Amino acid sequence: MSDLLDNKEAAQDAVLEWLNKKAKTKSKFYIKDFYKIFPDDKPRMIKKVVNKMVEDGILEYWSSGSTTMYGIKGGGIQHSSEGEN
Amino acid sequence: MAKHETPLLDQLETGPWPSFVSDLKFQAEKRAKNEEGIEFQMPVDVVEDLLGILELSFKHGRTHWKHGGIVGVFGYGGGVIGRYCDQPKNFPGVEAFHTMRVNQPAGKYYKTDYLKTLCDLWDFRGSGITNMHGSTGDIILLGTTTKQLEEIFWTLTHDMNQDLGGSGSNLRTPSDCLGQSRCEYACYDTNALVYFLTNEYQDELHRPAFPYKFKFKLDGCPNCCVASIARSDMSFIGTWKDDIRIDQDAVNKYVENDPAYPANAGAYKGSKDWGPFDLEKEVLGLCPTKCMKFENKKMFIDNANCTRCMHCINVMPRALKIGKETGLSILVGAKAPILDGAQMGSLLVPFLPVNPDNDYEEITEVIENIWDWWMEEGKNRERLGELIMRQGFQKLLEVTGIDPMPQHVSYPRTNPYIFWKEDEVPGGWERDVDEYRKHHQR
Numbered sequence: 001m002s003d004l005l006d007n008k009e010a011a012q013d014a015v016l017e018w019l020n021k022k023a024k025t026k027s028k029f030y031i032k033d034f035y036k037i038f039p040d041d042k043p044r045m046i047k048k049v050v051n052k053m054v055e056d057g058i059l060e061y062w063s064s065g066s067t068t069m070y071g072i073k074g075g076g077i078q079h080s081s082e083g084e085n
Numbered sequence: 086m087a088k089h090e091t092p093l094l095d096q097l098e099t100g101p102w103p104s105f106v107s108d109l110k111f112q113a114e115k116r117a118k119n120e121e122g123i124e125f126q127m128p129v130d131v132v133e134d135l136l137g138i139l140e141l142s143f144k145h146g147r148t149h150w151k152h153g154g155i156v157g158v159f160g161y162g163g164g165v166i167g168r169y170c171d172q173p174k175n176f177p178g179v180e181a182f183h184t185m186r187v188n189q190p191a192g193k194y195y196k197t198d199y200l201k202t203l204c205d206l207w208d209f210r211g212s213g214i215t216n217m218h219g220s221t222g223d224i225i226l227l228g229t230t231t232k233q234l235e236e237i238f239w240t241l242t243h244d245m246n247q248d249l250g251g252s253g254s255n256l257r258t259p260s261d262c263l264g265q266s267r268c269e270y271a272c273y274d275t276n277a278l279v280y281f282l283t284n285e286y287q288d289e290l291h292r293p294a295f296p297y298k299f300k301f302k303l304d305g306c307p308n309c310c311v312a313s314i315a316r317s318d319m320s321f322i323g324t325w326k327d328d329i330r331i332d333q334d335a336v337n338k339y340v341e342n343d344p345a346y347p348a349n350a351g352a353y354k355g356s357k358d359w360g361p362f363d364l365e366k367e368v369l370g371l372c373p374t375k376c377m378k379f380e381n382k383k384m385f386i387d388n389a390n391c392t393r394c395m396h397c398i399n400v401m402p403r404a405l406k407i408g409k410e411t412g413l414s415i416l417v418g419a420k421a422p423i424l425d426g427a428q429m430g431s432l433l434v435p436f437l438p439v440n441p442d443n444d445y446e447e448i449t450e451v452i453e454n455i456w457d458w459w460m461e462e463g464k465n466r467e468r469l470g471e472l473i474m475r476q477g478f479q480k481l482l483e484v485t486g487i488d489p490m491p492q493h494v495s496y497p498r499t500n501p502y503i504f505w506k507e508d509e510v511p512g513g514w515e516r517d518v519d520e521y522r523k524h525h526q527r
Binding site: 030031032042043044047051054055060061062063064065066067068 | 296
């Protein structure tokens with residue numbers, strides 16, 4: 001495990017920084033998108049950190065039923081709108 | 086008087102088959118009467134509105150459902166599928182109509198009091214409409230609101246010792262046949278293995294980890310009653326290594342048309358006059374590899390050429406039995422036709438022993454090697470079968486550490502090219518030029 005992923009706070013900050021940077025164009029991300037933040041780590045370790053962030057209420061799942069994506073809690077399109085303002 | 090006129094749906098009730106429309110009308114009426122005095126937590130007319138919006142979709146020729154959302158229960162990334170309708174003013178009862186997947190027990194064995202409790206819970210906190218079972222195998226509870234989700238989850242887990250199933254990019258609820266609990270053909274205990282896999286991979290089942298969905302399905306024998314070979318990313322099919330057991334006396338009873346030995350165990354008896362049993366026509370002639378013969382009142386099977394199709398055993402169950410050295414085969418990559426068309430599973434491991442004493446070590450090793458590869462290399466929304474097609478079956482063999490073998494070849498002589506890797510060639514790519522020049526001039 002890389003030092004970045006091993007340090008819970010630093011890992012969470014890195015995820016949030018990356019998500020905020022992308023926030024203008026996108027609000028929901030696949031699990032694989034997070035691999036870019038931790039290029040030296042195994043997918044299984046990365047998903048543990050990301051899922052922990054959901055448990056801690058920092059991120060939230062969005063699921064179509066067949067695929068699951070992640071976003072900052074409360075951010076982006078919620079169910080009640082479909083891209084409209 | 087129904088809340089909404091449904092002339093198009095009414096037509097569906099006129100066919101010769103049982104109709105879900107009739108069932109929904111029955112449920113709508115039951116809720117309206119509420120003879121049991123249930124304190125409904127969903128609008129009492131939820132089923133009426135469901136019929137109404139379905140009628141509207143038929144009329145418009147397009148759906149009025151929006152699927153997906155952020156709904157779920159705390160700590161879980163699967164098991165709840167958000168559903169909302171886009172006509173909430175006209176059909177307020179189904180404004181939110183979420184689906185919950187409940188992890189069915191191994192072999193789908195229930196006690197009636199369990200089913201009654203589940204139905205009572207769903208009448209109370211949901212629409213009362215269920216689907217027993219969904220194609221994943223789960224118990225599907227159709228239609229509830231976001232507010233009810235945690236309440237339902239609490240009751241399921243605390244009062245009923247019952248977990249949710251998988252959805253989204255999770256491991257889906259593993260599904261199996263009855264196996265050795267009821268079936269003499271079963272080559273391993275499917276119920277035990279599905280229970281083990283469900284517990285072993287709880288994290289993968291409840292928290293999304295994969296590029297897309299991943300399904301385990303377990304069949305006790307090659308009859309494949311669960312159709313795992315066609316419906317699961319990883320299919321475990323019971324098989325045997327040694328010879329089919331033959332009871333020659335019983336074979337002759339079938340040939341003599343003894344009434345105690347009906348073909349197919351009497352399964353098709355009475356549906357029409359099938360005439361006397363004909364061994365040649367009904368068994369030997371239908372053997373796909375023609376590996377059987379019957380001479381001088383004795384049946385012979387060339388077991389080396391048997392593909393375990395099960396036909397002869399199904400037709401003559403009192404005379405032929407599966408072998409004694411049993412285990413399972415693992416096939417991978419089956420999927421429905423969303424991308425690249427439907428795929429059947431490809432045989433990866435022809436035979437593995439099924440050993441609960443070492444926590445099925447041989448099986449979990451294969452699973453985890455495959456997951457590591459797919460999680461690393463699979464594209465978003467790419468099923469395992471598509472990754473195998475994209476990177477090649479050879480790559481799959483590499484990551485699982487399985488040596489190529491004849492059973493891996495489904496179609497021989499379709500690819501004349503062989504590419505060797507440096508470590509597969511003696512001496513690698515380096516060569517002694519001086520030695521070479523001794524035999525070849527410049």
